[in-house]
Amino acid sequence: MKTNTGAVLVVDDEKTIADGLRLTLESEGYAVHTTGSVRDALAAFAQCEAEAAIVDLMLPDGDGLNLTRELRRRDPSLQVIVITAYGSVRKAMEATKGAGAFHVLEKPFDPDELLGLVRSALDHRRLVVENTNLRRRLADRAADSEILGQAPGIQRVLETVAAVADADANVLIIGESGTGKELVADALHERSRRRGGPWVKINCAALPKDLIESELFGHTRGAFTGATSDKTGLLEEADGGSLLLDEITEMPAELQAKLLRVLEERAVRRVGAAKAVPVDFRLISSTNRSPEAALREGRLRQDLFFRINTVSIDVPPLRERREDIPILVRAFLERYRAKHGRDVGGIEPEAYRRLLSYAWPGNVRELQNALERAVLVTRGPQITLEDLPEPFQGADTEPGVAPTVAPSEVPVGSLEEIERASILRALETTKWNKQAAAALLGLRRPTLYSKMRKHGIPQRRP
Template sequence: MANALHAKSLRAGGPLVKINCAALPKDLIESELFGHVKGAFTGAATDKPGLLEEAHRGTVLLDEITEMPLDLQAKLLRVLEDRQVRRLGGSRTVPVDFRLLCSTNREPEVAVRDGRLRQDLYFRINTVTVALPSLRDRTGDIPVLAKAFLERFRTRHGRQVDGIDPEAYRRLLAYPWPGNVRELEHAIERAVLVARGKEIAVSDLPEGLRAQVGPPTAGAPAVGSLEEIERVSIIRALESTGWNKQAAAALLGLRRPTLYSKMRRHGIPQRRS
């Protein structure tokens, strides 16, 4: 979703910087976010801009915002209010201009009550809220996401993997996905890396997905040919982005000319009927 929001925005020409607050070590997160000057701490041999500076005129995604230490939440709030960053150990401020997206798997109000999210920061970032159901409750999104991840990782790793075979696809639809989209992303990347053929097979999936599963949950598309799966994925991406071709291409991990080519091949109209 962050990719699509960025691609559809007026900041699409700028950088999209993604920061997983839960993955950054607590002793490094301040330097990573805000940057540092030479000599700010042991090992700081040169000045280094932070990720917020690098996102200037672009978009920042703070994933798992409730995992950010409270003192850094206060510093982030000052950046949002002043539109300036002061690097760790420095005295000079640097102007910054970015669009901020935040995500969390917690209820924000509960996180505020439990002391995991500063209330003043929550009020500042809570401009527009989008609540996404868990992946198991929106299995219709799995074809779009799986296709996008497949395109991304086969390009990144230089693998000639063109699709997902029907039985492997059935496992993707029936699996409950406790780790949501991130688990699906990692499953597809693993499958792309270990696949021996042109298609991802059941044997390429993580162990939990290789187990026998029941029928797909309600709302999941029926498994058909790979061509039909691709066609459905493209249509769902177009529908989810209001038929914005640039945003749909970003969601699918495709270049826009490639999307147009696939639309023509599948007989998908250029405009919503």
């Protein structure tokens, strides 16, 4: 018995042929489900999760080509092999091109040839699935890594990133939780000369205090109880790339001293090791605390602060860049309705006014989570106030937090209208310089052109 994996649907109304195909495929380890009609095939396909199908061209209740089209409509990665005793060249061409069949095989056929085709079909399917998943991951990564906004504060962030990304200077990113500090760090690495090297992220607040030294610096076998083998630390793993120390003020003071030594000597000594290992990485740190307060409270060593703070980037809270909320709402709404396959066309006016008047103590992350939740729970074509999280239900703002803008001051209009107005405002501000307007809006230039066409905005100033 061979150990091939994969489920195959066989559709042939001649029982002897269907049984023969089943026995041949099962002898090679495949899971096989046989049917003899279009109707039964569609019912079986919904249950058996087939990865490949062998379909007879002529079936008692329909055409094998139409069945092939329907099966591939339901699962575009499904690979279909059409078998026929009717050696029509026209039909064969239609099967492979029009219906999307993987191959056409004429009866009678050699079982070994069929098995080879099934293996090739499943290999092709795996490749298609891998490529689809990769494209989805890259699209998600691109969407998640895009820093959106046109407010002056976020534009200063983008300008600083562009100015220092390709340098090796240490950078300290300062901002409240949820403002997008990690996105800024990602942008610094991706635009640097080290983008082809490792990108190691360490959340200093998440590492247990009794393990943080070993995780950061590594250890040798026998260095302490439980150290049964050598371990490479995260600082070593960052060699040749960039290192993010997230929430650096949460690192124990004694380890801050060791980190300072690493930065000064450009070498790491594992716990229990006699010699240090040279390392070369670009350090990016972040904190949600005021560095001055952290220094006063003893949470951050002054000598380390001077070393990590060659360049500082302050990421503004969302309440200080509320003009960016329409842009962020549109981006998150489009992202999550595509991700979850929900037909959500917009947001009802009252719900939208609450989004714009809310204080957002959790910043962009809170807005992102609120929009994803609303897309998932809404039952209609538009998000309503009831679809938003609890803090939005009882009042215009979060209890105990002053509104950033009175509800009467919130601009009226749909998301489409506000997006169009934002683009026109950016174009006017930049005297219709498309590249500058795209940068102001936090968009790529092709995206700006696409949105201008969508909103009927001319390419030249009227």
